[in-house]
Amino acid sequence: MRLSALLKPVGSIFKHTCRRYLNAAVQPGLALNTDPVLPIIDFSSFANQNETNDFYPRDVIEKLANACEHVGFFYAIGHGVPNELLLRTLSITRQLFDLDDTIKNQYASRLFTDPSKIGHTRGGFGRGYQSLGENVTNTKRDRHEGFDIYRELERDHPLRLQYDNTNVINQTLPDYRELAIGWNPWPKELPLFKETIAEYTTAMLQAGERVMRGIALSLGLPVDFFQSTFNDSFWVIRCIRYPSVDASESKSPEYGHGCGEHSDYGWLTFVNQDLDSRNCLHVRTNDTSNATYVSADPIVVEEQIALTCNIGDIISFITKNKYRSTRHCVVSPAKPARSRVSTPFFFEPNLDVKLQINENASQCYYGEYLINKVRTNFNYYNDEAK
Numbered sequence: 001m002r003l004s005a006l007l008k009p010v011g012s013i014f015k016h017t018c019r020r021y022l023n024a025a026v027q028p029g030l031a032l033n034t035d036p037v038l039p040i041i042d043f044s045s046f047a048n049q050n051e052t053n054d055f056y057p058r059d060v061i062e063k064l065a066n067a068c069e070h071v072g073f074f075y076a077i078g079h080g081v082p083n084e085l086l087l088r089t090l091s092i093t094r095q096l097f098d099l100d101d102t103i104k105n106q107y108a109s110r111l112f113t114d115p116s117k118i119g120h121t122r123g124g125f126g127r128g129y130q131s132l133g134e135n136v137t138n139t140k141r142d143r144h145e146g147f148d149i150y151r152e153l154e155r156d157h158p159l160r161l162q163y164d165n166t167n168v169i170n171q172t173l174p175d176y177r178e179l180a181i182g183w184n185p186w187p188k189e190l191p192l193f194k195e196t197i198a199e200y201t202t203a204m205l206q207a208g209e210r211v212m213r214g215i216a217l218s219l220g221l222p223v224d225f226f227q228s229t230f231n232d233s234f235w236v237i238r239c240i241r242y243p244s245v246d247a248s249e250s251k252s253p254e255y256g257h258g259c260g261e262h263s264d265y266g267w268l269t270f271v272n273q274d275l276d277s278r279n280c281l282h283v284r285t286n287d288t289s290n291a292t293y294v295s296a297d298p299i300v301v302e303e304q305i306a307l308t309c310n311i312g313d314i315i316s317f318i319t320k321n322k323y324r325s326t327r328h329c330v331v332s333p334a335k336p337a338r339s340r341v342s343t344p345f346f347f348e349p350n351l352d353v354k355l356q357i358n359e360n361a362s363q364c365y366y367g368e369y370l371i372n373k374v375r376t377n378f379n380y381y382n383d384e385a386k
């Protein structure tokens with residue numbers, strides 16, 4: 001069954017102002033945002049898949065459809081990821097960035113990546129540490145440090161074995177399976193980082209599956225419609241630290257925001273962010289040149305930390321823009337606030353799933369789409385930031 005055949009095109013304008021929701025009881029000691037502006041969706045009823053569509057609550061499905069169509073962002077609660085794990089992931093990430101620069105630079109992604117050769121080597125790409133300003137968005141340096149982690153494929157994974165039997169060096173087109181062969185440069189100075197990320201990944205993949213059941217139902221599809229798209233997900237985690245700035249720093253010509261305005265290229269993003277982060281993640285509320293934003297500050301609802309979730313470009317493509325891939329940016333925290341740490345989890349398809357990514361192109365593997373995005377990112381860095 002082709003998904004596009006089931007969906008009717010709908011415009012992509014932000015159609016109504018986000019409603020305001022007040023959150024309920026808050027665990028002592030956890031930060032509180034009393035006035036969140038994005039919809040809050042409870043996914044606890046999508047925890048299991050062994051039911052017929054009728055089993056799932058209509059009102060939640062409608063609320064989710066509305067959020068995806070009109071906002072593109074929502075707060076997910078009932079996602080199943082324990083608060084303690086979310087907070088521990090942020091804490092170990094802060095410890096990672098607190099390591100000396102000389103240590104962090106031993107794990108620099110530029111050491112493992114030759115931008116001119118991505119897709120033609122046997123070296124993997126993109127994983128590891130990026131220093132302040134190394135990422136570029138809209139021709140300006142982003143004011144953050146990052147550590148990118150990609151799914152590692154098992155030694156006997158079919159894509160790895162296929163790649164091993166291919167002479168990619170002589171291929172004319174970049175081989176997306178190069179993504180499949182890399183290993184993350186886990187810092188040996190902080191062994192708990194790898195362990196914590198492994199736990200975080202397992203829990204976030206389950207949350208992703210939960211949310212995708214809701215999204216399938218919200219599109220009028222069978223609850224398990226997307227399961228085979230994700231059962232071997234090539235997920236990505238970005239660990240990020242945004243330093244706080246004063247007024248003079250924030251006007252630098254070379255640097256833009258903590259992260260410049262963009263939409264996410266992939267499927268579905270979950271942001272786990274410091275609970276004291278205020279007014280940093282900005283969500284664009286219109287498509288006109290006079291941009292307006294709402295702030296997606298962290299919220300805690302009935303003692304659970306919500307995950308800020310947004311639709312990426314691929315869901316938007318395959319739903320013919322019915323679901324919005326909303327632009328957003330991260331504004332640096334203002335001093336005297338401390339730096340902000342976030343660990344967005346990008347819930348992505350299997351590398352070898354075929355997708356119709358846009359109307360003019362024929363179907364391609366998700367891996368092909370991804371490798372082109374990554375190559376463009378590195379080209380931006382080379383051409384425009386230097």
Ligand SMILES: O=C(O)CCC(=O)C(=O)O
Nearest residue numbers: 238259271281330342344
């Ligand atoms: O740090 C965040 O809150 C979000 C970062 C982001 O938008 C991204 O990495 O795509």
Ligand SMILES: [Fe+2]
Nearest residue numbers: 262263264328
């Ligand atoms: Fe993003």
